[in-house]
Amino acid sequence: MFSNRSNIVVLIWAWATVTGLSQPSPFVTQTSGNLELNGHPFYFVGGNAYYLMEEAARGDTTLVKNLFATARQLGMTVIRTWGFFDSGDTLNPAVIQWRPGGFNEAALRALDYVIWQAKQSGLRLVIPLVNNWDDYGGMNQDVRWRMAQGDHNRSASEVRFTESDQQRTVLGLGGRLYRVAMSDMFGHDDFYTDVTIRNWYKSYVSVILGRVNTLTGVVYRNEPTILAWELANEPRSSDRSGVIVSGWADDVSLFLKQLDTNHLVGTGEEGFDNSVTGYSIPAYNNQLWLVDGTAGVSFTMNLALRHIDLAGIHMYPQSWGLNNNGGNIWIRDHVRMAATAGKPLVLGEFGVLVDQPATYDSWLTTVLLDGGGGALVWQLSEGARGNNDGYGIRCPGSGSVCTVLQDQARMFTEKSAGSPLSAPPEFLLFQNYPNPFNGQTTIAYALPSDANVTLSLYNSVGELVRVLVDGFQHAGTRKELLSVEWLSSGVYFYQANVQLSEGRGSSGTKKLVIVK
Template sequence: MCGPHPVELELDDNASLSPSLPTPSIASDMEDEWPMVERRGTKLFASDLPFIIHGFNTYWLMSFAADEATRPRVTAAIAEAADAGLNVCRTWAFSDGGYRALQTAPFHYDEEVFQALDFVVSEARRHNMRLILSLCNNWEDYGGKAQYVRWGKDAGLDLTSEDDFFTDPTIRNYYKAFVEAVVTRINTITNEAYKDDPTILAWELINEPRCPSDPSGDTLQAWIEEMASCVKSMDPVHLLEIGIEGFYGPSTPELLPVNPDEYSGNAGTDFIRNHQAAGIDLASIHVYSDTWLPHSIEENHHKFVNAWMQQHIDDAANLLGMPIVIGEFGVSVKDGKFGNEFREAFMETVYRIFLSSWKGGVIGGGCLIWQLFPEGAEHMDDGYAVILAKSPSTLNLLANHSRNLNVAF
């Protein structure tokens, strides 16, 4: 188990770009060893070559890999993205309770599901795809903090809120034990420990954490500091991000108007303060103007995305001194409010803003679209899924961004 005190660690790992991304850092440049990705100030590097994240989300890879019938979809998702020039996939390395759970109960893990995660990691490596592995969920999907609290209640703890996940010492130890099981896991396919595997670009503490029971932000801040210390004590090499959405909080009242609404500033998160925790390497934000803004005027969405991204890029560079990862961005076409044309324009805006800042020497990091699916996974679509085989114009957009990244070098 990890101690509660944050530790400061310097990273000296190196890594190479995916050969699928048409940049100077390609497979022919690499030896048998595939070194780690490293952070140098506000930039990421692969050995001595810049590394830009051109990524995507497909959260269900481990769950699909746990079933022989759906396992081919895992390979297809990774291979299709690699062919389009993408080089990083963000996916869940957790499934807490319920069907095909990785963590069936505190301190108990399903070996077959763990081997499914082994398969995801090995397939990513086979296609020269890096991974960002998220370790928990703020939401109930795949268990998350609600499941941890249910386990605590079953054990007789006096818990009254899902936010007790962040404060109760027993629950915090449940989480730490799970993180240790994942980070120190020996891959049964590659025989390499996850903590030593350069396929993993970064760990993510929790997807979209919020703690509205404490809008001061103190509760979540203490949890971030403790868990960042915990992860770094077990794995001082890999990069680490929080997974927050990017809402500004009480530490920067002058920036509260940048948030999409008043609630966002009282969600218990605090973009600047959270990322000042020792051990955090990447500033993470999400971009969902389609659900955050109450209107559907396209011009207003573009204005918001420009202001939201530019403010966070400037703050990551000037106040935090670290790269920025737009860990999720997308537009739902499910209810018909927006169509594919707007979604692609939205994507182009996100890519343009980041690339302009990167070319200007302001910031490193990159963007990961939510989300890419192969054919045969349509039933998992939440409205945001892009199926490349059925979306030739979006495929061209992604490939064009790859070419733009190549020109940037």
């Protein structure tokens, strides 16, 4: 009898192997451009809380626990948080690496705690492994360590950077910055190109991925709570071709994948490019620096890298010189490019300083309907961590924006559970809200099927003022944004012309009033 049972087990195992059946993976994976978990689609709304390891290292584990509890109450399933802190300050308990290869066990135990508490809370983590900006050490800290070695085989007479270069900084959101050059011989981009620095980075990655969590007993590379590693937070360079960053990302992503076959890998970039191909340039308000190589990174090139699983972007239209609906265009352009490459698009950071509720509702609707994998708001505040850059959200204190995030998180979760996004029965153009208004309004319309849509604004004498939407959109109730700081008070009309996928055409016109 025992022998017969053994034979049956062997036969079942053999049949499962031949037919390709296996146990669902506990890790988030990606297949054909879609995120999956346990064999089912996985879509998410979450938030950024970069400071969690630092707070845990300083003893405030209650803040970490409360932040995760708030995220769960909002229906969020993913948090993005730093997995780095490089500094020579050996007295700072939150510094992870105080010299190349020199690690602070207390800080690593704090990271252990963050991962353990996320696991207890049913959350998953996206963890960047180095900062482009000078905060928390950043890439320039490695360059300074390299400068101090004195064995870099560079002649004292070799001048690569002028005095002007050494005074120049690259600015980012909320005071983020990095110096272009630290001396006449060493600059920020040496982080990508110097062999010694690259080996230091790989050694750091090896230590982090190979660490055994002191609270769970699980090696980081085997921990399903970690959704993805990001090679860096917002990598940039002075190389307008994008080749330096792309070459670095290609090499280190291969190295990481050789160590860890379980987790997804992203670059952590913002979505900037060095080519206008694929982008809706007329909608970008003449901000060509977004796609002309100014940022020294190429989304298109990085998207093609074999060992990069996630197409990641960040988005701060108001800080980039765009109106808020430019954010919807930024999302759609990158979702389309990512889908062509067969990779899921994740909006790793997004934020505005004003009109947060309506703007986040619009952007998250676009991510949801157009097939993005997920979105992470910048940033969630908790405890003593206040609104340090104007983008902070503290729930429930932030009111209606918390409600928007909660409602959107629910819809993303329902989509993950297989609930189809219900298409409206017919085309409808809704009245904009608020109306009358001054500043920004939302224009919503219902598409019963996929369609080519043109949404235009006209003045009271019928002259075209602006085209808000001109392209393909998936079915659902869309929410586009109209910012009118540049328009005078008066009566205007918006018109939607829709060519539905089954060939039918529909249109509608509504009046709006601007009062200043």
